Amino acid sequence: MPRLSRKVAIITGAAGGIGSAMAVSFAREGATLLLVDRDEAALNGLVARIGPERCSTCVADISDPEDVERATATAVDRYGRLDILMSNAGIEGRVLPLAEYPLDAFDRVMAVNVRGVFLSLRAAMPAMQESGGGSIVITSSIAGLRGFAGLSAYAASKHAVLGLMRCAALEGAAYGIRVNTIHPSPIETRMMRAIEEGAAPGAAEAAKAEFAARIPAGRYGTPEEVAALALFLAGDESGFCSGGAYSVDGAMSAG
Numbered sequence: 455m456p457r458l459s460r461k462v463a464i465i466t467g468a469a470g471g472i473g474s475a476m477a478v479s480f481a482r483e484g485a486t487l488l489l490v491d492r493d494e495a496a497l498n499g500l501v502a503r504i505g506p507e508r509c510s511t512c513v514a515d516i517s518d519p520e521d522v523e524r525a526t527a528t529a530v531d532r533y534g535r536l537d538i539l540m541s542n543a544g545i546e547g548r549v550l551p552l553a554e555y556p557l558d559a560f561d562r563v564m565a566v567n568v569r570g571v572f573l574s575l576r577a578a579m580p581a582m583q584e585s586g587g588g589s590i591v592i593t594s595s596i597a598g599l600r601g602f603a604g605l606s607a608y609a610a611s612k613h614a615v616l617g618l619m620r621c622a623a624l625e626g627a628a629y630g631i632r633v634n635t636i637h638p639s640p641i642e643t644r645m646m647r648a649i650e651e652g653a654a655p656g657a658a659e660a661a662k663a664e665f666a667a668r669i670p671a672g673r674y675g676t677p678e679e680v681a682a683l684a685l686f687l688a689g690d691e692s693g694f695c696s697g698g699a700y701s702v703d704g705a706m707s708a709g
């Protein structure tokens with residue numbers, strides 16, 4: 455029996471490295487998906503990979519309240535219910551010392567990574583309540599548990615979503631809505647390429663080697679390894695897991 459059969463899921467940031475791995479694995483496990491991202495071309499490529507019978511798209515900016523309401527309503531209108539929200543879209547911002555960090559860059563990171571998660575939860579929770587409960591997984595980061603020099607806005611945003619998760623878990627419990635965060639270490643996606651280049655312009659490979667050496671497992675994780683944790687939290691096997699922060703980080707947060 456597929457682990458997500460008859461479940462309807464929204465995945466934000468679905469076109470990215472981690473979001474697309476979640477989409478592929480959730481579809482394989484029987485879920486029907488609304489894939490949300492601002493990158494229309496990449497979304498269409500993902501539908502071609504998964505198959506249009508299992509998924510459809512909604513182009514939206516998750517920092518925009520109207521877009522988020524529209525995306526949630528689209529899932530319910532198309533598929534009749536909402537069981538799972540993967541609140542996964544995010545941006546890395548700049549890699550700069552705090553004293554040099556531009557205010558507009560800080561505000562944009564907060565708008566996508568915090569306001570976007572807040573808006574996604576606010577829209578999804580009533581729809582899940584109507585559906586008899588559900589599971590929400592927010593993609594935070596190891597930078598939601600620890601600081602990293604040069605990543606003040608990103609780390610602040612990823613810490614902030616723990617607060618949202620904890621409040622939503624308390625408020626959702628009475629309605630069978632579970633809410634958790636996941637905390638990946640560096641993962642092999644576009645985002646780490648941008649952070650490596652930001653940390654060491656023109657020497658991204660050296661930056662990568664240095665970052666990987668800080669992970670006790672000695673390597674970056676893969677998007678599929680993050681998707682495997684997300685799948686567990688999304689499905690009914692994790693029925694008593696709510697209000698938790700789950701690491702997927704090759705022991706990085708243990709040290």
Ligand SMILES: NC(=O)c1ccc[n+]([C@@H]2O[C@H](COP(=O)([O-])OP(=O)(O)OC[C@H]3O[C@@H](n4cnc5c(N)ncnc54)[C@H](O)[C@@H]3O)[C@@H](O)[C@H]2O)c1
Pocket residue numbers: 466467468469470471472473490491492493514515516517542543544545546566570593594595596637638639640641642643644645646
């Ligand atoms: N890659 C890593 O090392 C790593 C580690 C920890 C946490 N994360 C988190 O995982 C999540 C996914 O990141 P990824 O590594 O797949 O990066 P990615 O850049 O490959 O994917 C991010 C996706 O989010 C989309 N997006 C960005 N802003 C958006 C907006 N305003 N509205 C709608 N979509 C938007 C992008 O178009 C992109 O498809 C992010 O929240 C990121 O912070 C990544």
